[in-house]
Amino acid sequence: MTEEEKKYFAEMEERIPHGRVRTRFAPSPTGYMHVGNLRTALYTYLIAKRAGGDFIFRLEDTDQSRQVEGATEVIYKTLKECGLKHDEGPDVGGPVGPYIQTERRGIYKKYAKMLVEKGHAYYCFCNKTEEEKSPDADEAGAESGADDLKAAFAKEDDPCRSLDPAEALRRAESGEPYVIRQKIPHEGTTTFHDASYGDITVPNDSLDDQVLLKRDGLPTYNFANVVDDHLMGITHVVRGSEYLASAPKYNLLYEGFGWEIPEYVHCSPVMRDQQHKMSKRHGDPSYEDLRDAGYLTEAILNYVALLGWSPRGEIAEREFFTLEELTEVFDIAGISKSPAIFDIEKLKYFNAQYIRNMTPERFAEVARPYIRQAVRNEGCSADKIAALLQQRTEVLTEIPPKLDFFDELPEYDAECYTNKKSKTNSEVSLNVLETALGRLEALPSWDADSLHGLMTGMAEEMGVKNATVMWPIRIAVSGRLVTPGGVVELCDILGREESLRRIRAGIEKLSAES
RNA sequence: GGCCUUGUAGUCAAGCGGCUAAGACGUCGCCCUCUCACGGCGAAGGCCCGGGUUCGAUUCCCGGCAAGGUCACCA
Numbered sequence: 001m002t003e004e005e006k007k008y009f010a011e012m013e014e015r016i017p018h019g020r021v022r023t024r025f026a027p028s029p030t031g032y033m034h035v036g037n038l039r040t041a042l043y044t045y046l047i048a049k050r051a052g053g054d055f056i057f058r059l060e061d062t063d064q065s066r067q068v069e070g071a072t073e074v075i076y077k078t079l080k081e082c083g084l085k086h087d088e089g090p091d092v093g094g095p096v097g098p099y100i101q102t103e104r105r106g107i108y109k110k111y112a113k114m115l116v117e118k119g120h121a122y123y124c125f126c127n128k129t130e131e132e133k134s135p136d137a138d139e140a141g142a143e144s145g146a147d148d149l150k151a152a153f154a155k156e157d158d159p160c161r162s163l164d165p166a167e168a169l170r171r172a173e174s175g176e177p178y179v180i181r182q183k184i185p186h187e188g189t190t191t192f193h194d195a196s197y198g199d200i201t202v203p204n205d206s207l208d209d210q211v212l213l214k215r216d217g218l219p220t221y222n223f224a225n226v227v228d229d230h231l232m233g234i235t236h237v238v239r240g241s242e243y244l245a246s247a248p249k250y251n252l253l254y255e256g257f258g259w260e261i262p263e264y265v266h267c268s269p270v271m272r273d274q275q276h277k278m279s280k281r282h283g284d285p286s287y288e289d290l291r292d293a294g295y296l297t298e299a300i301l302n303y304v305a306l307l308g309w310s311p312r313g314e315i316a317e318r319e320f321f322t323l324e325e326l327t328e329v330f331d332i333a334g335i336s337k338s339p340a341i342f343d344i345e346k347l348k349y350f351n352a353q354y355i356r357n358m359t360p361e362r363f364a365e366v367a368r369p370y371i372r373q374a375v376r377n378e379g380c381s382a383d384k385i386a387a388l389l390q391q392r393t394e395v396l397t398e399i400p401p402k403l404d405f406f407d408e409l410p411e412y413d414a415e416c417y418t419n420k421k422s423k424t425n426s427e428v429s430l431n432v433l434e435t436a437l438g439r440l441e442a443l444p445s446w447d448a449d450s451l452h453g454l455m456t457g458m459a460e461e462m463g464v465k466n467a468t469v470m471w472p473i474r475i476a477v478s479g480r481l482v483t484p485g486g487v488v489e490l491c492d493i494l495g496r497e498e499s500l501r502r503i504r505a506g507i508e509k510l511s512a513e514s
Numbered sequence: 515g516g517c518c519u520u521g522u523a524g525u526c527a528a529g530c531g532g533c534u535a536a537g538a539c540g541u542c543g544c545c546c547u548c549u550c551a552c553g554g555c556g557a558a559g560g561c562c563c564g565g566g567u568u569c570g571a572u573u574c575c576c577g578g579c580a581a582g583g584u585c586a587c588c589a
Binding site: 026027028030060062063124179181197200201202203205206207208210211212213214215216218220221222224225240241242243244245246247248266268269271274275277303306307308310311312316317318319336337338339340341342343345346347348349350352356388389390391392393402419421422452455456459465466467468469470471473474475478480481482483484485486487488 | 517525526527528537548585
């Protein structure tokens with residue numbers, strides 16, 4: 001190692017913050033923030049914030065072939081909307097930047113070489129790109145398949161592993177293409193610790209000499225992770241359980257470098273069903289999809305938090321938490337080891353709860369665009385409609401279909417006037433509508449209270465239950481069996497003129513009937 | 515196939531050697547009620563299987579079984 005290199009490494013070490021919890025969310029820019037990603041980001045954020053630490057954003061873009069246009073924007077937008085504010089990252093800077101891996105290219109190469117010098121990695125000149133593709137099990141037959149598989153995974157020693165180091169170095173420096181591989185011991189076992197899975201031990205001979213530095217000079221995911229996490233002072237590595245299998249190799253890397261091993265926190269996957277993870281491929285919703293489908297950010301976050309984590313102790317039964325509250329109660333011990341199936345029905349429940357707990361003003365605000373999608377007539381008060389809707393809405397997008405009778409009276413069947421529970425039929429309904437029409441025309445003030453008084457008074461006079469009066473009028477005024485809100489509200493919103501017009505139409509329909 | 519992990523009702527889940535095995539969603543029933551919804555009350559439904567250890571196992575151990583992950587110059 002040259003003096004210059006020593007100085008470089010020392011400087012890198014000096015930048016590392018110590019003495020505080022630091023976590024990082026490190027997505028690759030594939031342009032899709034699925035629910036599992038969001039949950040990982042949330043937990044990562046919470047672990048840092050619970051401890052008063054730093055939440056760092058790092059972009060893992062070392063795969064030049066998988067860049068997706070606009071992908072990082074989607075991620076930034078999601079994090080921002082959810083309130084998962086990062087303390088350091090490509091956009092806000094920080095003490096251990098750059099925070100984009102392709103901008104750290106030179107760093108990895110230096111560290112990879114350091115590892116070679118330390119004897120934990122080696123240059124490999126094999127041209128294996130083609131043969132080394134992962135074997136496809138699906139093309140193998142049932143019988144011979146097992147043998148093929150066995151052969152495909154058979155472990156052979158890489159000839160370059162035993163090359164003379166000086167010779168290998170000379171070849172590499174002469175410009176011959178190479179990759180750098182990790183030198184895994186053949187003997188023994190490696191144990192690593194995970195905060196939720198505990199200690200996991202694997203035999204070293206089940207580990208392969210993975211590539212650390214690719215032919216193009218960029219690091220592989222696994223290597224970049226270790227180097228960056230160390231150089232950025234990450235104390236808790238939170239990630240999906242699909243990386244569990246590579247954790248032993250990480251430990252060997254940390255040990256090879258002589259670095260302190262961070263706390264691992266692996267999270268089980270969010271599933272679509274018993275055997276499939278949520279995925280873009282299968283059309284499972286991303287955070288944005290859910291938003292567009294009418295779910296509130298707070299509800300999504302709350303639900304997702306509980307998918308794989310649950311509060312313990314006195315708050316074990318509690319299930320409603322704001323982000324703020326989560327940062328106070330979140331603990332790693334509550335993270336579940338088994339996969340959780342995403343249940344849209346339960347999300348719906350959370351969404352409904354959040355909607356009901358909004359102030360009427362706030363709900364009117366978020367509901368207005370959806371209301372106006374269906375109700376163009378400005379004469380119908382969006383606020384009044386919102387008031388009817390708040391207790392009847394689980395998801396925002398279900399609002400417009402409920403309102404389709406406001407602008408125009410739909411076609412409906414005279415059968416609708418017959419309802420057993422309300423004790424109505426065509427005859428009774430016609431009588432009610434005719435009586436009501438006259439009285440409503442004479443009603444001095446057209447408001448909910450007056451309307452209610454008029455109708456209940458009518459029922460009393462006629463010696464029938466309220467429903468007998470209200471059912472027919474509601475049908476006449478809406479043309480629908482099911483409406484959000486009762487007649488009184490509907491008439492109030494529709495206004496005198498329109499309500500009376502519709503009642504007259506109802507009378508006409510029933511008269512034609514008999 | 516090797517290695518690793520997981521396994522409490524349809525779903526999310528408490529539980530951490532002794533309980534009638536919490537709670538929530540969903541489902542069903544009843545009440546409230548001008549329809550629907552909200553709200554209230556109630557019901558059905560579970561420890562993957564087989565051995566151990568123990569006075570006693572959902573809980574500890576072993577073995578099955580099932581599911582998932584991983585074995586890329588992708589992340």
